[in-house]
Amino acid sequence: MASTVTDRVLAQDPRAQRSFLDVPIVLALIGLGVFFGLWALAGPIHLAPPRFLPSPAAVATEIVVLTHEPYAGSLLQGHIAASLAKFGASYALAVAIGVPLGLFLGQSRFADRIISPLFDAVRFIPPIAWVPFSILWFGTGPLAPTLVVFAGAFSPCVVNAYRGARFVDRTMLEAAQTLGASRYRILREIIVPAALPSIVAGMRISAGIGWQSLIGAELIVGSTGLGFMIVSGEGNLTTSVVMAGMATIGIIGVFIDLVLRTLENRITRNWNPS
Amino acid sequence: MIARVRSFDIRSVLMGSIGFVVLFVCWYLLTTVSQVISPIRFPAPSNVYQSFAQLMSTGYADATLGTHIAYSLRIVVLGYVASVLTGIPLGIVMGLSRRAEGIINPVFQLLRPIPPLAWIPLSILWFGLGPTSEVFVIWLAAFAPLVINTYAGVRLVDPTLIAAARVHGAKTTRLIADVIVPGALPMIFTGLRLSVQVCWMALVAAELVGSTAGLGHIMIYAERDLNSGMIAAGMISVTVLGVMLTFGVSMLEKAMMPWRRP
Numbered sequence: 373m374a375s376t377v378t379d380r381v382l383a384q385d386p387r388a389q390r391s392f393l394d395v396p397i398v399l400a401l402i403g404l405g406v407f408f409g410l411w412a413l414a415g416p417i418h419l420a421p422p423r424f425l426p427s428p429a430a431v432a433t434e435i436v437v438l439t440h441e442p443y444a445g446s447l448l449q450g451h452i453a454a455s456l457a458k459f460g461a462s463y464a465l466a467v468a469i470g471v472p473l474g475l476f477l478g479q480s481r482f483a484d485r486i487i488s489p490l491f492d493a494v495r496f497i498p499p500i501a502w503v504p505f506s507i508l509w510f511g512t513g514p515l516a517p518t519l520v521v522f523a524g525a526f527s528p529c530v531v532n533a534y535r536g537a538r539f540v541d542r543t544m545l546e547a548a549q550t551l552g553a554s555r556y557r558i559l560r561e562i563i564v565p566a567a568l569p570s571i572v573a574g575m576r577i578s579a580g581i582g583w584q585s586l587i588g589a590e591l592i593v594g595s596t597g598l599g600f601m602i603v604s605g606e607g608n609l610t611t612s613v614v615m616a617g618m619a620t621i622g623i624i625g626v627f628i629d630l631v632l633r634t635l636e637n638r639i640t641r642n643w644n645p646s
Numbered sequence: 647m648i649a650r651v652r653s654f655d656i657r658s659v660l661m662g663s664i665g666f667v668v669l670f671v672c673w674y675l676l677t678t679v680s681q682v683i684s685p686i687r688f689p690a691p692s693n694v695y696q697s698f699a700q701l702m703s704t705g706y707a708d709a710t711l712g713t714h715i716a717y718s719l720r721i722v723v724l725g726y727v728a729s730v731l732t733g734i735p736l737g738i739v740m741g742l743s744r745r746a747e748g749i750i751n752p753v754f755q756l757l758r759p760i761p762p763l764a765w766i767p768l769s770i771l772w773f774g775l776g777p778t779s780e781v782f783v784i785w786l787a788a789f790a791p792l793v794i795n796t797y798a799g800v801r802l803v804d805p806t807l808i809a810a811a812r813v814h815g816a817k818t819t820r821l822i823a824d825v826i827v828p829g830a831l832p833m834i835f836t837g838l839r840l841s842v843q844v845c846w847m848a849l850v851a852a853e854l855v856g857s858t859a860g861l862g863h864i865m866i867y868a869e870r871d872l873n874s875g876m877i878a879a880g881m882i883s884v885t886v887l888g889v890m891l892t893f894g895v896s897m898l899e900k901a902m903m904p905w906r907r908p
Contacts, residue, residue, distance in 0.1 A: 393745055394744065394745070396748050398748075399745060399748025399749045399752075400748060400749075400751075400752040402749050403748070403749035403750055403751070403752045403753045404752050404753060404756070406749075406753075407753045407756075424771065424772060485658050485661040485662060486661055486662070486664050486665045487665055488662070489662035489663075489665060489666070490662075490665040490666060490669060493666075496885050496888060496889050497881060497884070497885045498846060498847040498850050498884060498885075498888060499847070500763070500847055500850050500851045500854065501850050501862075501865065501880075501881050501884050501885070502881075503854055503865075503866075503869075504854075504865045504866065504868060504869035504877040504880075504881075505688075505874075505877060505881075507869055508686070508687060508688075508869065508872070508874060508877070509687060583761065584761035584762075584763055584764075585763075587761055587763055587764050588761075588763035588766075588851045588854075591763065591766055591767065591851070591855050592851075592854050592855055592866070599764070602764065602767045602768075603767050603855070605767065606767035606768070606770055606771050609771065611768070611771055614767050614768050614771060615768065617764075618760050618764050618765070618768065619760075621760060621761065621764045622757075622759035622760040622761075622764075623759070625759045625760075625761065626759045629759075
């Protein structure tokens, strides 16, 4: 982590002393302590009634309770599984269509000129705005968020695959063409490997937007999943369920990002052997 | 982003419009001429036109298009301005002081994985259905991109400039106003541009979940009526306004940073 500007200036000042207040872990503990302290004390000191702001302990207890007492139709694990299944299916579809489309647009100038402006126009529609059409086409069942997650995850996949394919080293392409490589071999042995780091970066962005879009869609339609769980909690005025669900959504989001980041690191490491 | 790579000459504009024309013709053929797609699933061009006409004249979902747009814009502007007034100062403080950064950043990192849209139910519990809860969600949505970019921007200010200002006796307020903020401005504007898009998405989501007016309200109302033409009209309005807001921030960026103009 780079030091702050003032630190760099102060570093030249012999009077600047280091105290225990400059140790990152101490500062982090102070910050988190104040945050959780205020949150825990808000009830007892009548800042906010526990009905609206349950204490951290109450939220943690609620998470444990939700794992063995069904809420809104199923256990917490069931809601997680339902959300992940909906997310996984639409996300896989977005990657499977988006990445090849991006690669295609990136290496064919003709297709790029005709399709890209159209794609740019559709890209500006906020993914969540697809909810009403998604309901009309897929009903209110588990398939309802399909279109929304797809719309959110699709464009970063296309854009990054496009950029990766577009900025392949021309010398390599021309060398391969001169040596008589077929279009398919050029694609498989030059364009895809060169674009891979960019593609994986796009997949990571896609996953983040897709997950957020899924939760948004579940708030509006459907009868399973974490988004449905928190919106049911809101309907029953049980704030602890809402907050427990929000924490779970955050944790699953971090987990999805971690998986893709591991993939990204592995690929980038293999690609730059230095 | 793709557009940035391409140059805009007449030929690419013409070729670009081919895609739109082909799509429109297919749309017309599938919905109006052959009626393969029923108007319940997807509207014909004439349905969309009629929906817009109705929105302009008699109105839909209790108000005309202008009223819905005014309602949505007012909420977005309130939430966005609140976020600018809180997020940018926080970002500056975090960029300037390592201690402030060390204390605030862990809390920030703890809350950041929760998507803004997941705050909607809690916001409704806290503030009730209506404009207040929507403004809160929009404030939250814009906050993270603003803080992160401001603080990264402050970090990128040339330390020599800060040292020079200090040597010449600049007080902290002048240092911030004359050195830090102008130096961090490009990154601050990146944050402003990102957050305007996130805000707009959060607004649409909040209005779809529950609202009494606004563009999202038109769309969810139309979905219950199975009025696909009106859904499309709502989507088009949302998209056009979203593009206009983003464009507005870019214009402001150019006006405020004349030294960066090419």
